[in-house]
Amino acid sequence: MEYFDFVDQVKYEGPKSKNPLAFKFYDAEREIYGKKMKDHLKFAMAWWHTLCADGTDMFGSGTMDKSFGQTPATMDHARSKVDAGFEFMQKLGIQYFCFHDADIAPEGKNLAETNKNLDDITDYIKEKMDETGIKLLWGTSNLFTKPIFMNGAGSSNSADVYAYAAAKIKKAIDCTVKLGGTGYVFWGGREGYETLLNTDMKFEQENIANLMHMAVDYARSIGFNGDFYIEPKPQEPMKHQYDYDAATAIQFIEKFGLEKDFKLNIEANHATLAGHTFEHELRVAAINNMLGSVDANQGDLLVGWDTDQFPTDVYATTLAMLEILRAGGFTTGGLNFDSKSRRPSNKPEDWFEAFIVGMDSFALGLIKAVAILEDGRLDQFIQERYASFNEGMGKKVRDKATNLEELAAYAETLEEPLDPGAGKQEYLEAVVNQVLFSN
Ligand code: XUL
Ligand code: CO
Secondary structure (H helix, E strand, C coil): CCCCCCCCCCCCCCCCCCCCCCCCCCCCCCCCEEEEHHHCCEEEEEHHHHHHHHCEEEEEECCCCCCCCCCCCCCCHHHHHHHHHHHHHHCCCEEEEEEEHHHHHHHHCHHHHHHHHHHHHHHHHHHHHHHHHHHHEECCCCCCCHHHHCCCCCCCHHHHHHHHHHHHHHHHHHHHHHHCCEEEECCCCEECCCCCHHHCCCHHHHHHHHHHHHHHHHHHCCCCCEEEEEECCCCCCEEECCCCCCCHHHHHHHHHHCCEEEEEEEEHHHHCCCCCCCHHHHHHHCCCCCCCEEEECCCCCCCCCCCCCCCCHHHHHHHHHHHHHCCCCCCCCCEECCHHHCCCCHHHHHHHHHHHHHHHHHEEEEEEEEHHHHCCCCCCCHHHCCCCCCCCHHHHHHCCCCHHHHHHHHHHCCCCCCCCCCCCHHHHHHHHHHHHHHH
């Protein structure tokens, strides 16, 4: 059965095309720096937003029909989602997907039954993967929807809930390995707290780290050689989440000795919720060798919540792709659209158009980031800005070959007032605009 019969294959038609169901900038096979665009960008479809989310929000019920002809929460529905999902990815030329356990199969009446559902559905997904060549980017376990996780999973006060979370993680790792995923994500949906009045923060964090160590040990024992990722987020659903931002998550990873196995999954909207730019979070991850994967979306800067909009801001995708290129590009990770069409964009055509603008925006971001690198003025400015560290006393600082006394004596020989040089932000912003809009 065909679910999206209004479109055959979404093709690249170039910047002048007015066809809403064509790419204007994403030209999958185009080579850039010796690598195809599709391999630079490694787009992934998020199972949850694309095949599950129906527009339900805090004020109203679903606006989108995601039943795909079946009764929701049945195995038949789960299978029709697989069919629809693979058709969707194939038509868009998306090569990867990501999932939570809860997205792909319904809950049974106990863990054993849920696990059986997961076995059956992953058999079916695997068949489709073999047929199409589409791959799994990463898997994860949903440890936030069920009421038992109201106080957290790894951070729960209840040892039984902790064990239940461990069981869910074990099974989600099994599914990820079975489907050949190159990543496993920990997004701490309920790993945080509402009030310190009832919380032992130190103990909760130690327990989370322990669970992660156990997950690594288990995954390695069954042959997983991909990366684990922590996905930072400052709040929502908890008032305060432990993986607040990239710097906080890196401190956690290093404090608990997880750095051999863990990197970060940076999400644009989570960055802005934390009061950072997307590129800031990418840079923090990159300079710590922890840029693993990206959840591509954008927030609305006028509202303080996680709107998970499809990325359309080319300025932001350009600066993001600049960070990703400078970090050497993706290895295990990719660009997962953790994005959903707006609630009134409720028809299947809208879902395609949402992906098309998201993919085109990142393709443009890639093209423009390369143009910025080739233009060279930004890199050159930064090099010159720190040039005083290339010779004399500056070089001694760079080489860690001096001390406070020597620096103080040197400073006394300088003619005052000193001039550190202008920052020239406006000039650099003009260069970016020129590269973005001159052709
Ligand atoms: C929630 C979020 C999650 C993770 C996976 O804000 O981003 O969907 O990406 O659990
Ligand atoms: Co995410």
